[in-house]
Amino acid sequence: MEIPPKGPDGRRMTVNRELTEDELVWHFRSGWNVAALNCVADRYQPILDAYGAFIKDNERELKRVNDRLEKVYRSQARTRREAMVARDGQTTMVYNFFALPPARTEFCAAALEMANRALASPPKDALGFARENFDQLTEPFYTFFDRYERYQRLSAEWDAKYGALYGPSQPGWVAVQQARANGVEVPRAGESDPSTTITNPSGAMSVTDPETGEKVPVVPVDERVLSQPVTQPLPTDANERETDGAGDSSEG
Template sequence: MCKRFWKFAPAAVLISILAACAQKAPPPPPPPPPVVVIPPQPQPPMGAPESMRIPEMADNGVRTTVNSNVSTAQTVWNFRSAFNVAALNCVEPEYEPILAGYKQFLKVHDKSLDRVDDELDKNFKGAFGKTGIRERETYQTQVYNFFAVPPVKTTFCEAAMQIAAELAQVPAGQLEGYAPQGLAKIEAPFMDFFNAYDQYRADLAAWQAKYGGIIVLAPEQRAEAVTAQ
């Protein structure tokens, strides 16, 4: 474009044109990098640790726990164990009915519990011989640990409050009939927690796949990056 004016412009004008042509405007600065809004990383439910083992879901969609596929006698004893854990751990004033209910439970259903205890001893001895009692104690420790998972304490104690109220209406000799539904109710908070933890792991995997490779800079680092461009 500048050359088209050289033949026809006066000398003074030609000098101005040449000066303008010599001073090309600098290119515009590059736009700042796009701002990536990263949502918070998913966190475990109920204050649980970021990594923990939970019972796996079976192929039939039912989660397998220490309470799965057990005999009637074992169901009764696992229910007793769960109620025992609640009586020991739910010590806040609002949960006082649990301990009182547990004491009453042992008194009312003493004969049924003794019968179940003897039956389980025989079952374990028959299955494991001389190590039967030790095997039973090992299994029972797993049951106690299951019902003592810290993140579930609040909802577990609330379920135990309901159990204490219901047990007050169960007469002696009827424990075996109530135990399956009682065990399911007192186990339900843990099933809810396990489901929530599974969802957390799925959400975390999706978050890491989408945002895990993004380097998040501090504000002063972002300013330096823009200035350097």
């Protein structure tokens, strides 16, 4: 998969960048919705309970936010349908961002902590609560992006140093690069259908959001299983000396 690059300010170029206040509220609501549908273990029940209460208690404010966003999209489009398509596309990317499977465990933990606070002290100001908690919901994904980018860098360094002798450290990564070179579209983390970023998307589906009519991706993740990259063993100094010696003797 491709990781969102960083802009000149060091921030990732994602769908959650440079939001207006109304967009912040709506993206926050969307992220919480994704958590309510994807964090399904019994211990995560407070996420769903708190989300339902948040929607009910802030119904009027959320409707005003939605109406203002609709006006913005209509003002930027030539037709009502064009505005609808533009907003649908944006909403889909927001849902896909929060449904990214590799960050699921940390995302659910963050949503659970937030939900417990919301149940203890129900928020009556949607914008204020979104401001206070949006970074907490998005942080697991940016952490994953940083970790994955570091993994790619270390893998490339290993290949440059030892690949000719031992083969590529990540055959799957090599295959992705070859596919990209051949014009095959590579999934973009945080934008593409999240089920395309995992090898076994069995059970992936979508649920219609009753408030917006949009499809919210639901991608099952087994939190008991940790994905472990396949790596080649690091050559020992003895092996390197032996290889170097063999090379020297052959030249002599």
